[in-house]
Amino acid sequence: MAMKDNLDKVAEILRLQFKKGDLIIKEGDYGVSIYKILKGSVRITAQAGEGEVALATLGPGEVIGEMSFLSGKGERRSASARALEDLEMEVWHPARLAKEYEQMPAILKYITNQALVRLLKMNKVMSRLSATRQAREQTRKPMEPRDSQRLYYRKDIDQACTYRPITSSPKLCLAGRVKDLSFTGVAITVGAKNALKFPHELGDEFHISTALPNGKELDVTAKIINVRRDDKPGMLLMGMSFTNMSEEAKKTVGFFLLP
């Protein structure tokens, strides 16, 4: 893409062309330009878990980049935009628009602001729901068919836990947090640096000890069925499937998961 650096003529409307696959806006970047699609289409995506979720597909006449503009200066881009096909776009420099926006009837600002807040909320909900679905689809694979009907007995929790590779000395004690619990497994977050000292690979088995929110102690062994970077920097999120559960552990989990 060829962006003309034309600071003297900020009010001028530039036309830009993008090739299929070009990234136009990157989530998390600072940026203020607003683009109108003249030809082609754009996919809007946001990070969700280890992947991304498509929020919208936009075509000619539609505008992108307006959210950072409306949220005020200094806002990061809340989503990415990528060219689905060769694109022709009009770039609006925000300076002139900002002035017009200031002079806009207050009721329209009020409505626009509300729409913006709702959209940001919906986008977040959407990323969260897709991440949950991704995680569930991954944990679903190794389960036996009859377990699938129990899929919904899964609770989000946030409890401190200790864990260690089953091959390690019983004295070893690594820290993590249990993020959710089901009949068949847990998701825990751990510091990525733990993985530097001890292997945290698919299939690796660990002892995990935690206390559930109802106060019951839980000791289980589980193996990693997926690992990915957590939303929090420096943390890993591991989906784990129970390998060996005592009758007592089964009871504890079952009782806790009762709807």
Next chain:
Amino acid sequence: MAINQLVYGYVANEENYPDKAVIIAEGAKGDWVYVVLEGQVKVKKTTPKGMVTIDTLKEGAIFGEMVLLEKADQMRTASIIAEGQVRVGVLDTERLVKDYESISPQLQGLICSLIGRLKETTTKVSMLAVDAE
């Protein structure tokens, strides 16, 4: 959210609804824009697997605005249901449309795009939400 004078200035009429009353029915036609004056309402959407609640709107929240800012003959994209006793204000649509037409095409495009995006995303969220339940 407090209701400011600005919004009150646009209220042409007030309506009261009992608990669970349907204020706007998804799929119906209509071009009134409302503001919640007292109480709260639920935003619900129909999906192939049933109704899901997408959001709860409290005092000061505008709803029904999607119809206003889009091309004519648009259908309501979600249902609005009273949660408890609710008093809503019906906004002066004519004045709103006039205001909207007074702004530059670029700003119109911007608002229109925002509303369109909200609509599309809300639909997707309602699909995912039933899936997750």
